[in-house]
Amino acid sequence: MSKVFSRTLETTLKKISIIVSALVGALVGAIIISAGKNSQGMSVYHVLLENNLILQHLLIFFVINGFLLMILTISNASGLVASEIHEGTFKLLAAKPNSRSQILLGKILGTIAGLTILLLVSLLSYFSTIVIAHRIDGNVIREMISFFPAYFLYGVFVILLFTGVATLLSCVFKRKLTAMLPLLVVVVVALGFFPIQRFMASIRGTSIVTAIKYIDLNYHFALVFKFFVEMIETIKPDEVLAYLMNLFSVRMLDSDVTRIEWGGKILSANDSLSVLPVILFYGAITVVSYISSFAIIEKKDI
Amino acid sequence: MSEYCIELENLTKKFGKFTAVDNFSLKLLPGKVYGIIGPNGAGKSTTMAMIMGSLHPTSGTGNVMGHDLGSKEALQILGYSPEFTSFYDDMSCVEYLWYMGTLSGLSNEEAMEKAISLIKQYELVDHAHKKVAKFSTGMKKKVSLAQAMIHDPKILLLDEPTANLDPTSRMEILNTVRTMVKDRNLTVLISSHVLTELETVIDHVVMINHGKLIMDEEISTAQEKFKQGILVVSCNNNELLFEKLVGKYTVETARDSIRITADDVNNLKKEVVRVIFENDLVLNVLHEEVLSLDLLYKQALEGENGNE
Numbered sequence: 001m002s003k004v005f006s007r008t009l010e011t012t013l014k015k016i017s018i019i020v021s022a023l024v025g026a027l028v029g030a031i032i033i034s035a036g037k038n039s040q041g042m043s044v045y046h047v048l049l050e051n052n053l054i055l056q057h058l059l060i061f062f063v064i065n066g067f068l069l070m071i072l073t074i075s076n077a078s079g080l081v082a083s084e085i086h087e088g089t090f091k092l093l094a095a096k097p098n099s100r101s102q103i104l105l106g107k108i109l110g111t112i113a114g115l116t117i118l119l120l121v122s123l124l125s126y127f128s129t130i131v132i133a134h135r136i137d138g139n140v141i142r143e144m145i146s147f148f149p150a151y152f153l154y155g156v157f158v159i160l161l162f163t164g165v166a167t168l169l170s171c172v173f174k175r176k177l178t179a180m181l182p183l184l185v186v187v188v189v190a191l192g193f194f195p196i197q198r199f200m201a202s203i204r205g206t207s208i209v210t211a212i213k214y215i216d217l218n219y220h221f222a223l224v225f226k227f228f229v230e231m232i233e234t235i236k237p238d239e240v241l242a243y244l245m246n247l248f249s250v251r252m253l254d255s256d257v258t259r260i261e262w263g264g265k266i267l268s269a270n271d272s273l274s275v276l277p278v279i280l281f282y283g284a285i286t287v288v289s290y291i292s293s294f295a296i297i298e299k300k301d302i
Numbered sequence: 303m304s305e306y307c308i309e310l311e312n313l314t315k316k317f318g319k320f321t322a323v324d325n326f327s328l329k330l331l332p333g334k335v336y337g338i339i340g341p342n343g344a345g346k347s348t349t350m351a352m353i354m355g356s357l358h359p360t361s362g363t364g365n366v367m368g369h370d371l372g373s374k375e376a377l378q379i380l381g382y383s384p385e386f387t388s389f390y391d392d393m394s395c396v397e398y399l400w401y402m403g404t405l406s407g408l409s410n411e412e413a414m415e416k417a418i419s420l421i422k423q424y425e426l427v428d429h430a431h432k433k434v435a436k437f438s439t440g441m442k443k444k445v446s447l448a449q450a451m452i453h454d455p456k457i458l459l460l461d462e463p464t465a466n467l468d469p470t471s472r473m474e475i476l477n478t479v480r481t482m483v484k485d486r487n488l489t490v491l492i493s494s495h496v497l498t499e500l501e502t503v504i505d506h507v508v509m510i511n512h513g514k515l516i517m518d519e520e521i522s523t524a525q526e527k528f529k530q531g532i533l534v535v536s537c538n539n540n541e542l543l544f545e546k547l548v549g550k551y552t553v554e555t556a557r558d559s560i561r562i563t564a565d566d567v568n569n570l571k572k573e574v575v576r577v578i579f580e581n582d583l584v585l586n587v588l589h590e591e592v593l594s595l596d597l598l599y600k601q602a603l604e605g606e607n608g609n610e
Contacts, residue, residue, distance in 0.1 A: 088384070089390060092382070094354075
């Protein structure tokens, strides 16, 4: 198992993945710095403090722990079994005196370890960019970096969940692409469709949709993200977070007003769902996915 | 403990409605080379895959030296080279063999030592650090054989080891197999379409058609059972010999000889010698035709198809 672990870790940490992770981290850092510079002479740190680090939270949620981490996870985990079976290499792995579960366990652990390192690379690249590119205001930098454990833990949650489901799909389907597609749809829906739909609804003047709370994947992930972030510091109500992550409800001060205006409204936490059941639900999906993967691989014809 | 090293009992494998292997039973004795032959889709590879545990039988059981098919203990005893071997794009020959060695339970040092030894044995030294995925088909087959041997298995399963190879590479692979069998007293189950070459290696023939076992014999026994009583004769005047025998026997002319078929070969031999003597001919060749694996295959298959 240890050899399969090392081999999988090695393939997960491909040069290109490390470079992309570092570049994306640096790019997010550059966006933060750029946002600061464009703010009428205020330093980036003042801007960040003023908006309670909303921009940092958003970019980490959507870019580093979002598209980057999810796509890296799906891309690696979907091929764990499907690619090897399709290409014929799994037949010889299974012909050696190891149980298939041992092989799969080595692959899963290797993937999780590799992705965790890529997550660290990306986050460290982000923080390094901010620290290196600007003169350091110690207090602000400390506050920004203080969220590192929260971002890391949420990233690990994403890695465990997506690796579990992708591994299961990889055990079920014969091709990596087929195993990848359902999860890519999930990413697009969670990080693209729901936030855009909510934003468009707000422009049209309709209220933010909470009726679909059970299928609003964006809201579910945002709740978990908020849970980890608020271990460090409470997120203050923010309109952008209301539209893009559904974390806050926008309520009109005047009930006769049907069109949302930028003024005249109050924000309150969107507590349509509690975070604990959401975490338990996705935790259960993760556990069931891993258990099912082991059961399937043992019975699968190769 | 059983005297057999592999025992398969009533193995059946179905893929949907298609039955690839049908109630197949077989027992292999240790130290022998078994050739498994049959047409495309007969179930040869499926049978091997079930022995390896890659495919799970729909019904039936089997064991390898008393261990369940596909168990770790069984896999420790078996070495397997599939018909189509795929390699990792990023691994060199030595890296690949080392990796397969470590997966077989060898320590890092043992696996490297074994990999280097096999690379030398299979004359791959010049290519040891090149990517296996870019090797020629013949070299890939050698690497596939080497990985099957990396943990010194007692039983070797070779699925079409000479498929898609040029004649030189085929001879190289078969020589390698011969050497392995001789040096290590291995039990080998080998499938191939090139029957003329296979018969130089095997001492037992297992024939399979439509997933069913139709022959399981020592090759000499099978040849005896299916032989037709054909005498091959050549003398200094084959035309005259032909004229004297035609009508009494079924006689065919070949390039430098004539082939005579008779129910009683001993009487035929006497008759041929009498004709030679009486006509003052010089006898060059006189022997009973040995049934080649090729002909054996055709006859057994024709018999099987005729019975359907």
